[in-house]
Amino acid sequence: MIKISLPDGSIKEFPKGSTPLDVARSISEGLARNVISAKFNKGVVEVFTPLNEDGSLILYTWNSPEGKKAFWHSSSHILAQALEEMYPGIKLTIGPAIENGFYYDVDFGKHVLSDKDFPAIEKKAIEIARGKHPFNMRPVSKKEALDFYQSQDNEYKVELIENLEDGEITFCDHDSFTDLCRGGHIPNTGFVKAFKIMNVAGAYWRGDENNKQLTRVYGISFPKQKELTEYLELLEEAKKRDHRKLGKELELFTFSKKVGQGLPLWLPKGAALRERLENFLKKAQKKAGYEMVISPHIGQKELYVTSGHYAKYGEDSFQPIHTPKADEEFLLKPMNCPHHCEIYNAKPFSYRELPKRYAEFGTVYRYEQSGELHGLTRVRGFTQDDAHIFCTPEQLHQEFLDVIDLSLYVLGSLGFDDFTAQVSLRDPEKPEKYIGSLENWEKAESAILNAAKEKNLNYVVEEGEAAFYGPKLDFMVKDALGRNWQLGTIQVDYNLPERFELSYKGSDNESHRPVMIHRAPFGSMERFIALLLEHTGGNFPLWLIPDQAIILPVSEKHEKYAEKVLNSLENAEIRALLDMRNETVGKKIREAEMNKIPFMLIVGEKEEEENTISVRKHGGEDLGAISLKDFVNLVEKEINSTLKSF
Numbered sequence: 001m002i003k004i005s006l007p008d009g010s011i012k013e014f015p016k017g018s019t020p021l022d023v024a025r026s027i028s029e030g031l032a033r034n035v036i037s038a039k040f041n042k043g044v045v046e047v048f049t050p051l052n053e054d055g056s057l058i059l060y061t062w063n064s065p066e067g068k069k070a071f072w073h074s075s076s077h078i079l080a081q082a083l084e085e086m087y088p089g090i091k092l093t094i095g096p097a098i099e100n101g102f103y104y105d106v107d108f109g110k111h112v113l114s115d116k117d118f119p120a121i122e123k124k125a126i127e128i129a130r131g132k133h134p135f136n137m138r139p140v141s142k143k144e145a146l147d148f149y150q151s152q153d154n155e156y157k158v159e160l161i162e163n164l165e166d167g168e169i170t171f172c173d174h175d176s177f178t179d180l181c182r183g184g185h186i187p188n189t190g191f192v193k194a195f196k197i198m199n200v201a202g203a204y205w206r207g208d209e210n211n212k213q214l215t216r217v218y219g220i221s222f223p224k225q226k227e228l229t230e231y232l233e234l235l236e237e238a239k240k241r242d243h244r245k246l247g248k249e250l251e252l253f254t255f256s257k258k259v260g261q262g263l264p265l266w267l268p269k270g271a272a273l274r275e276r277l278e279n280f281l282k283k284a285q286k287k288a289g290y291e292m293v294i295s296p297h298i299g300q301k302e303l304y305v306t307s308g309h310y311a312k313y314g315e316d317s318f319q320p321i322h323t324p325k326a327d328e329e330f331l332l333k334p335m336n337c338p339h340h341c342e343i344y345n346a347k348p349f350s351y352r353e354l355p356k357r358y359a360e361f362g363t364v365y366r367y368e369q370s371g372e373l374h375g376l377t378r379v380r381g382f383t384q385d386d387a388h389i390f391c392t393p394e395q396l397h398q399e400f401l402d403v404i405d406l407s408l409y410v411l412g413s414l415g416f417d418d419f420t421a422q423v424s425l426r427d428p429e430k431p432e433k434y435i436g437s438l439e440n441w442e443k444a445e446s447a448i449l450n451a452a453k454e455k456n457l458n459y460v461v462e463e464g465e466a467a468f469y470g471p472k473l474d475f476m477v478k479d480a481l482g483r484n485w486q487l488g489t490i491q492v493d494y495n496l497p498e499r500f501e502l503s504y505k506g507s508d509n510e511s512h513r514p515v516m517i518h519r520a521p522f523g524s525m526e527r528f529i530a531l532l533l534e535h536t537g538g539n540f541p542l543w544l545i546p547d548q549a550i551i552l553p554v555s556e557k558h559e560k561y562a563e564k565v566l567n568s569l570e571n572a573e574i575r576a577l578l579d580m581r582n583e584t585v586g587k588k589i590r591e592a593e594m595n596k597i598p599f600m601l602i603v604g605e606k607e608e609e610e611n612t613i614s615v616r617k618h619g620g621e622d623l624g625a626i627s628l629k630d631f632v633n634l635v636e637k638e639i640n641s642t643l644k645s646f
């Protein structure tokens, strides 16, 4: 018998040679039907793999990321078989599972694959899937493996095999198809019920542009047709909400080839929106005891050598700026932290004056490859809502609680209600990897864990994920389309205080090192606004949206009254536009809808006589004719319902 321990902590005995499927069956028939992959003692196994020793077993279904990985990895074998049967003589290279689906890189020889070919490939793949062919792993010798692919003239697989050790090479067979593979499959092809080719792209063999360009075929598959339909709908919605598209339509930002790739230019509406966002955070930070500081966009190279950022960013980022003076070198700042350390060093502090909380909307510059750039989410210059807290080790816990409060307030006010936190701790087995005393690490880790517990955060703990210089807590939010984004980080740092020789005088009159906390609830203004655009589809919260209302006079006759309304709204600090164009009200409404303006205020004969406005909400709800005063109250009430006080 062997002892199998399961994730719930239970340990069960099974006859030697039992499979993960047997274990699933012992739990429930339902689980046995749905289990598609498994992990045994840190290694991926098939559900039919006989288990011959004691160990811990995790069973995966489609609903887990690992289950999806096995599903999509297996689907790439199906794709490869379909392609090989349809295009004899092609050369298969590699085909991994990815975040959403899988791809296969193929040398198609002379054939150019296009979307016209997709339906036939999908049909073939589904035919193969219906055969319910089991995936069978088979060890092969290096010679056998090389012979197999040499006979097919496939120099790519030959190259892969040549880099493998004899004795660790496996093939995977299903139906009449064989592939080089390390394993991790669903039980048989029949689990795949829906199959879609998404697109094709060029990809160099091994990512090297000196090598031959291959065709990367992207696909996705699902255990139910309905799930594919839903996925495609979600993609459509994501396309509509793409922040690059919305940012252009709503005139928030632009890019210019002349200015340079990855360097966003904020248009007036976008700049004003960003300023509102900054002021919102500034106000909350002021209440939380932060002080604003300002630092330059460049610093001497030595500053970043001291901080260690030169080692991290120097070679691969913007190169030093030279001056007429020989040996003088400056760098565009990749991080604000070194500057803030020197602000702390400007005068001596006693423990009574701590914590010091320095905040800055600091712009930093990092060189990203042009292929990596993406709208506002991957740029070369961006502004962090940065702050650094310098405190004593005893104050760490309270500071963490306060930063969590601030982050929750910020996320809540912007409509992010679905989030989790990830706490990254040391790998307890490798203490040599980390800087700082064991005692301080223990203090910091328990400070973070206790703060997360006290604030009732929904959090997961990842051992071994901490940076070498300190543990951290990351907020992950789920957006309206169910996608996960990593947002604000709260990071403890023992390294920079050491490197910059920061100190304070303790109650014992001795000099001590403060602990540093880096935190940024938004991360960066650019990325956050991109995320907010996609989360809200451009329908920002009322307090933040560029134009809150638009006045639509029915005809020229009512212009004077319309201007009076505009004036009153401006006095009440409501951001409003006046559409005086000689167009029908119907057309003006349609355009205001497109521009996502929350309130349309229609004024005509009746409204002018009665000193009212007819209010139509974005989306079509008609509030009828109300007085201006009532409208101002309505706006205030709606703002107060989302923008909670801190």
Ligand SMILES: [Zn+2]
Residues within 6 Å of the ligand: 073, 074, 077, 172, 181, 182, 183, 184, 185
């Ligand atoms: Zn495989």
Ligand SMILES: [Zn+2]
Residues within 6 Å of the ligand: 335, 336, 337, 388, 518, 519
């Ligand atoms: Zn920092």
